[in-house]
Amino acid sequence: MENNENVRLMKGNEAMAEAAIRAGMDAYFGYPITPQSEVLEYLTAEIPKRHGIVLQAESEVAAINMIYGAAGAGARVMTSSSSPGFSLMQEGISYIASAQLPCLLVNVNRGGPGLGTIQPSQGDYFQATKGGGHGDYHMYVLAPASVQEMADHVFEGFRIAEKYRLPAMILSDGALGQMMEKVILPEEGSLPKETPEWGTTGKPKTRERNIITSLFIQPEKMEEINLGLQRKYQALRSEIKFEEYCLDDAEYILTAYGLAARISKKAVDILREQGIKAGLFRPITVYPFPSEQLEHHAVHARFILDVEMNAGQMVEDVRLAVNGETPVYFKGRMGGMIPTPAEIVEAVMTKINVLEESLV
């Protein structure tokens, strides 16, 4: 039976914040920006009554470096921002990746480039999955498609970050952050926590001093560190998550993540009602990308239509995954515009018609 305390109607941003407290987050450092300010607002209201530290930083640059310091001291830490603010954090994230510090970072993606718009977007996919800052690094990137997943991914993000000693990220968007849905919150204290032995907690006589650094001036050492990171990213492939919807007999596959996947699911339903064998493949981890899992389905499909709220970013990973075996098309809206299910259905139908005509 569901415990009533755990069942709530919440905004995605609030669900994430509440989940973070329940996950035993030690500290949150952040800076306000629409459409994610609810996270900081919720935490500044709740944390003083419960446990942990919350501090409004003077900038996202400061926030991410506070994260570095606190994570380096062995604490469970998190920050969140939206696109322009998340861009400001990139230098710090690169340092965190190199120093191999676990933390959870959230981008509630809004439309860009530039100051852009506060409306939802998926324009930061490249930044999230390909590195973002300088150097060869990745984060473990979860892309929720519901308020429930916004909460669940907080626990999952912390778990993976600490298991692999890397930054984990939730790539959300303004709509998921702002919309209210029923959510079953994870149980408080259900995520085990240990103070890591590598943290700067003060050097006892019994060990050498702990040093947190991203500086490895000898190229041989820097290469060794890089090789270690790459092995870690390889191991991370065992943590790939994805959702399959109506794929068993699908001739036409939609690929989409986050909000776009939710809308695409609706489009699949409409197409199925019309007797068209459509299905959806939704990467839940967008890094690492579920390439083999997608390819497995793609070989049986007549085409893939990738749907995103950007100019076509994940579509590159989709193309790499299917490696020319299946035609890949793209349907996108940009700048804070959200595609409707009808638009997606129409895009699929247009491609089917082109295909049929070419066969005549």
Added chain:
Amino acid sequence: MEEIFDPVCIDKEAIDSMDVVYDKTPLLTDAPMHYCPGCGHGIAHKMLMEVIAEMGIQEQTIGVAPVGCSVFAYHYMDVDMQEAAHGRACAVATGIKRVRPDKFVFTYQGDGDLAAIGTAETIHAVNRGENILVLFINNAIYGMTGGQMAPTSLQNQVTSTSPYGRDTKFTGAPLKMTELVAHLPGAYYVTRQAVNNVNSVRRLKKAIRTALEYQKDNNGTCFIEVISNCPSGYRMTPLQSMRWIEENMFSVFPLGDIKVPGKGGAVS
């Protein structure tokens, strides 16, 4: 590294029977320092580690190294340390102190790090009264990158990016960060010291001790500026560089306490 410091050729018994008047600082590691001969960084490191050793707080201390010549401070200081991005040491120290409030936390930063790229982090950390020690090494130049102009460079000072002398009308006047932060309520103890002679170094050590003692009581930020030298950046001998800071820097950056507890606000 180990053996060469062992005075094997000397009569050990004779040493033991004498009073030790000078010893290796116990909390400085045996790693050979990369600093240029005569550089003030080595002196500042030594004073900081001597105080930590004398207070017996090695186990409770966490330091933050900057980007600058002292980027490798953690090679030499035998305490847990983190290396921060350029300018962000005060934010990193904030993160550490907030989750480990019972530890002694210090940052060690140059003038480019603290007074240029890290101005915002510095001011806000002090304004929040982060209960840390900020040790600010002002040598009026960017040492690490080869002697470029710093925000603290003096009027007419020749550097590699002010080859005709700093024109303060064009590039701003020497930034007095220490006076600036002294005005903030979060600053508890603010002082400017130097490394130019034995007396200055003794006063510096006393200031560091004072600051770390204050940290025990959660009083707010203690901020110590250290007027230091950069013989390589100035293209001078160590001795010339010490003279240069005495003759040129002290008039712009006067030594002494700027804010002391119980003595009211900032005095300049």
